[in-house]
Each structure stands twice: as C-alpha cells, then as structure tokens.
Amino acid sequence: MHGYSTDSSERRVIPLLLALLAITLAWITSRLLITLQLSLPWWVDAPSTMAYYGILYRMFDVYLWKNSLVRKVGLVRVPNFAGCWRGYLLSSFDNHEKRHPLMLNILQSWTHIRVFLTTPTSMSRSCTAMIRVSDPSGASLVYQYQNQPLADAVKTMHMHLGTGELKRLGEDSLTGEYYAGRDRRTFGRICCKRDQGRFDPAAQRQARESPWSQGNFSTWRKTG
Numbered sequence: 001m002h003g004y005s006t007d008s009s010e011r012r013v014i015p016l017l018l019a020l021l022a023i024t025l026a027w028i029t030s031r032l033l034i035t036l037q038l039s040l041p042w043w044v045d046a047p048s049t050m051a052y053y054g055i056l057y058r059m060f061d062v063y064l065w066k067n068s069l070v071r072k073v074g075l076v077r078v079p080n081f082a083g084c085w086r087g088y089l090l091s092s093f094d095n096h097e098k099r100h101p102l103m104l105n106i107l108q109s110w111t112h113i114r115v116f117l118t119t120p121t122s123m124s125r126s127c128t129a130m131i132r133v134s135d136p137s138g139a140s141l142v143y144q145y146q147n148q149p150l151a152d153a154v155k156t157m158h159m160h161l162g163t164g165e166l167k168r169l170g171e172d173s174l175t176g177e178y179y180a181g182r183d184r185r186t187f188g189r190i191c192c193k194r195d196q197g198r199f200d201p202a203a204q205r206q207a208r209e210s211p212w213s214q215g216n217f218s219t220w221r222k223t224g
Contacts, residue, residue, distance in 0.1 A: 001112035004129035004143075008077045011111075017075075018060060022052035065110035078131055079139045081166070082108040085174055087192025089119070096188065104174070104192055115143050115164075122149045124162070140167045140176070147180070166190065 026049040033040070065076050083106060088099040105116040115126035129143035142165045149158060166176035172194040179187045 001107055001109065001114040002126070002128065003111055004113045004131055006078055006131045006133065008131075008133045010076055010078065014060065014075060015057070018056045019049075019053055022049050022056055025052045061110045061112075076110070077133045078110065079133070079168055080108060081106045081113070081131075081141055081168075081174075084195040085192040086195050087174075087190065089178070089188050089190045091186055091188040093186045093188075102190070102192065104190075113141075113143075115141070115145065117145070117164075120150075122147050124148065127161075138167050138169070140165055145178075164190070 064070055065078070066080055070076050085104040085106070087102055087104070089102050090096040090098075091100060100119055100121075103118045105118075107114045107116075113126070113129050113131075115129065117124045124145040124147040126143040126145050129141060131139065131141050133139050142163070144161060144163050147160050147162060160180055162178055162180040164176060164178040166174045169175055174190070174192050174194075176190045177187065178190060179185075
C-alpha cells in the first residue's frame with residue numbers, strides 16, 4: 001500500500017494523544033516495577049515511551065481507527081473505503097453505450113491505501129491518493145492509477161496513467177468518474193456497491209504482492 005493525504009485535521013491531533021498515552025503507560029510501568037521490586041536485565045529498555053508509542057500507533061493505524069466508538073467521539077473523520085465493490089463503468093470509448101463490469105478492491109489503513117480495479121480487459125492500481133472529508137456533497141477518494149491491459153484486450157489499449165474520483169453514497173455504494181490521460185483521453189463514470197462476501201486471504205495476499213499476476217475476476221475468490 002502507499003500513503004494518502006487528507007484534509008482532515010486528525011493526523012495532527014491523534015499522534016499527540018498517542019504520545020501522551022504512551023508517556024502515561026511508561027510512567028505506570030515504572031511505578032509498577034518499583035512497587036513490585038522487580039529489576040529487568042540491562043539490555044531491556046523498560047519502561048520505554050517510544051516502544052509504547054510504536055505499539056499504540058501501529059494498533060491505531062491498522063485496527064482502532066475503524067472502531068465505531070472512536071468515530072462517534074469525532075477522533076476519526078476519514079471514511080473506511082476498504083473492501084470489495086462490484087459494479088460497472090461507462091466509457092467514452094464506446095460513447096457510454098455499454099456497461100462494462102468491474103471489480104474494485106480497496107485495501108486501507110489509517111495512513112495507507114491501495115485501489116485495485118479489474119475489468120474484463122484490463123487491471124489498474126493506484127499510485128497516489130487523497131481522501132477529502134470537508135466536501136459538503138460527501139467524502140471522496142481521489143487517486144491516480146496505472147492501467148495495464150490484459151493479453152486479450154483490443155490493440156488500441158496500452159499501459160497508461162489516469163485519475164479517478166469515488167464518492168461515498170451511504171455505507172454500501174460508490175459512484176465517481178475517471179479520466180485516462182495522454183493520448184487515450186477517454187473518460188467515464190463508475191458505479192458500484194459493496195460486496196458483502198468474504199474473500200480468500202491468499203487472494204488478497206496475491207494482490208498485495210503482484211497485482212498484475214491474474215487477468216480475470218478469479219483473482220478475488222469469494223468464500224463462504
């Protein structure tokens with residue numbers, strides 16, 4: 001995954017709160033060791049404020065930022081786009097006449113994200129991204145992607161860069177637009193809904209390691 005920026009102020013506030021909590025935990029650990037009259041080996045740096053901070057930051061980045069309580073109190077405003085989404089896109093390539101099926105898989109933490117989009121003829125992955133939360137029309141994910149045509153794609157298709165924007169419509173719907181830059185200059189609309197199924201962890205691992213390794217929808221195998 002790669003980092004993403006956001007216009008939310010939470011990234012200035014939360015690290016400070018985590019640092020204060022780490023200092024508190026280090027002090028409690030120090031007092032506890034004194035009370036219990038325990039002494040640690042010289043090679044153990046405890047209590048370590050930095051160690052506590054690293055553990056807390058990692059926990060928040062991967063797990064706690066999605067917690068409903070954390071969101072209710074307003075600590076986190078960045079929406080969770082993670083998951084598999086299925087839908088279609090309309091392209092100016094064929095004058096928006098045909099719905100092209102797509103599968104959108106988004107991996108996200110509090111600070112990192114990766115967007116994979118698969119169609120019957122190509123696969124793309126994000127290179128940079130930004131999440132906007134202050135837009136009155138709703139939160140949106142703006143990203144630049146690299147597209148790789150599959151072996152059976154038409155000859156006019158080739159690797160290219162483009163830009164996409166996705167907006168949340170409730171919890172389970174996304175809609176947006178894309179623009180393929182340079183000489184392709186195609187554009188279109190994306191509509192999709194969240195897929196509620198579970199996914200094979202091996203398939204997601206494969207996506208992280210080699211997003212171009214599979215050229216069809218079986219890359220994201222549903223289970224259960």
